[in-house]
Structures are given as structure tokens and as C-alpha cells.
Amino acid sequence: xxxxxxxxxxxxxxxxxxxxxxxxxxxxxxxxxxxxxxxxxxxxxxxxxxxxxxxxxxxxxxxxxxxxxxxxxxxxxxxxxxxxxxxxxxxxxxxxxxxxxxxxxxxxxxxxxxxxxxxxxxxxxxxxxxxxxxxxxxxxxxxxxxxxxxxxxxxxxxxxxxxxxxxxxxxxxxxxxxx
Amino acid sequence: xxxxxxxxxxxxxxxxxxxxxxxxxxxxxxxxxxxxxxxxxxxxxxxxxxxxxxxxxxxxxx
Numbered sequence: 001x002x003x004x005x006x007x008x009x010x011x012x013x014x015x016x017x018x019x020x021x022x023x024x025x026x027x028x029x030x031x032x033x034x035x036x037x038x039x040x041x042x043x044x045x046x047x048x049x050x051x052x053x054x055x056x057x058x059x060x061x062x063x064x065x066x067x068x069x070x071x072x073x074x075x076x077x078x079x080x081x082x083x084x085x086x087x088x089x090x091x092x093x094x095x096x097x098x099x100x101x102x103x104x105x106x107x108x109x110x111x112x113x114x115x116x117x118x119x120x121x122x123x124x125x126x127x128x129x130x131x132x133x134x135x136x137x138x139x140x141x142x143x144x145x146x147x148x149x150x151x152x153x154x155x156x157x158x159x160x161x162x163x164x165x166x167x168x169x170x171x172x173x174x175x176x177x178x179x
Numbered sequence: 180x181x182x183x184x185x186x187x188x189x190x191x192x193x194x195x196x197x198x199x200x201x202x203x204x205x206x207x208x209x210x211x212x213x214x215x216x217x218x219x220x221x222x223x224x225x226x227x228x229x230x231x232x233x234x235x236x237x238x239x240x241x
Contacts, residue, residue: 015195045215047224089188158231160238
């Protein structure tokens with residue numbers, strides 16, 4: 001279980017002027033200390049101008065954040081507390097923005113889910129957590145709605161984060177905003 | 180707790196100028212975003228925003 005304690009976080013070694021990027025040092029179980037980047041990037045959809053994707057990880061050989069690498073952190077509680085604290089700081093600065101966490105290609109969605117689940121009471125004092133599922137519409141003739149390629153048309157449906165939902169039944173996407 | 184955290188947020192914000200700024204910014208990731216690819220026009224965006232606001236309202240009542 002991940003225990004969030006926002007009073008026990010890593011100090012940043014870098015903060016961008018617009019608070020969209022932070023860097024801090026995290027110790028791994030093998031004793032190595034690495035630079036971890038936390039970045040909030042606009043998702044680039046003009047219809048949803050205020051949604052920012054959260055990514056964190058070390059830089060890869062191309063200088064991009066590797067948000068799929070599996071690392072064994074010495075203190076997973078402090079790691080997640082730091083990421084959540086930076087996200088809350090970002091949202092507190094830009095009240096109209098939302099931070100999105102994409103669970104479709106990120107094994108860490110499991111960790112985020114467990115983290116929200118086991119710290120919901122404390123976090124919901126500060127942020128609103130919304131889970132998003134995708135559904136396809138059943139038409140009256142028994143078919144399902146399809147896109148121009150003939151594929152089922154999946155539509156996002158947000159709902160308040162369901163505390164009872166099991167980690168094996170993850171949301172595909174999470175959105176958080178400042179309360 | 181809220182008060183303490185707000186103080187910590189304010190301190191972090193005010194420390195920006197004191198923290199190193201050289202050569203740290205990583206390029207944005209080029210990857211499809213699940214939500215972004217599902218919202219392709221104004222109507223889909225409006226539907227999603229309405230559903231989101233309803234979910235937010237429910238979340239506040241919990």
C-alpha cells in the first residue's frame with residue numbers, strides 16, 4: 001500500500017518558471033541516485049485546452065522522459081508523495097487546468113489507482129479525482145455505433161473515482177483538479 | 180492539514196528563482212493520449228465537458 005504524506009517529499013533540484021516541469025533526486029534500492037523528471041504537458045487537443053498529461057521518469061538516451069521504465073525505488077511512499085505534491089502545486093497555480101493520467105499504456109496506472117484508493121480521504125481534501133471509462137453505444141437495431149472506418153466508436157465517460165473499484169478493474173484515464 | 184500544505188505550496192512556488200534552471204527541460208513526449216484521440220470535434224468535447232462537470236458535482240457531494 002502506498003501511503004501519501006505531503007509533508008514528506010523530496011526537494012526539487014529544478015523547477016521550470018511555469019511549474020510544468022520539476023526534477024528531484026530519488027534513491028533506488030541498489031543505492032544509485034537518479035534524476036527524476038515530473039512533467040505536465042498540454043495534451044494538444046484544441047477542444048480540451050486545459051488538460052495536461054502527467055509523466056514522470058528519468059531521461060532516456062534521446063533526452064525524453066522515459067515514463068515506462070521499471071525502477072525499484074528505495075522509498076515509494078516519498079516518491080509518490082512528491083509527484084502528487086508537485087501536481088497539486090501545478091493545479092493550485094493554474095486553477096482552470098486539469099492533470100490527466102493515461103492508464104492505457106502505462107503499467108503505473110495500477111500504482112496510481114492503488115494510491116488514490118488508499119489515500120482517498122486525505123487527497124479529496126485537496127483535489128477532485130475523476131476516473132474515465134470508455135463505452136460504445138448500443139443502437140436500437142442491435143448494432144453498435146461505429147466510426148467512419150467501421151470500427152466500434154468508443155466514447156469517454158467520466159465518473160467520480162469509485163473507492164470500491166478493484167485494482168484489477170482500472171480506469172483507463174484519471175483526471176484530477178484542485179478543489 | 181490543508182493550511183500546512185497550502186503554506187508548503189506557496190514556499191515551493193517562491194523558491195523557483197532559487198532553484199537551478201540550467202539545461203534541465205526535457206522535450207514533450209510524442210505519444211497519443213487516450214482522451215485526446217477520443218475528442219475529435221466540438222460536439223464530442225461539449226458532451227465530455229458536460230459529463231465531466233456532472234461527475235465533478237457528484238464527487239463534491241461525496
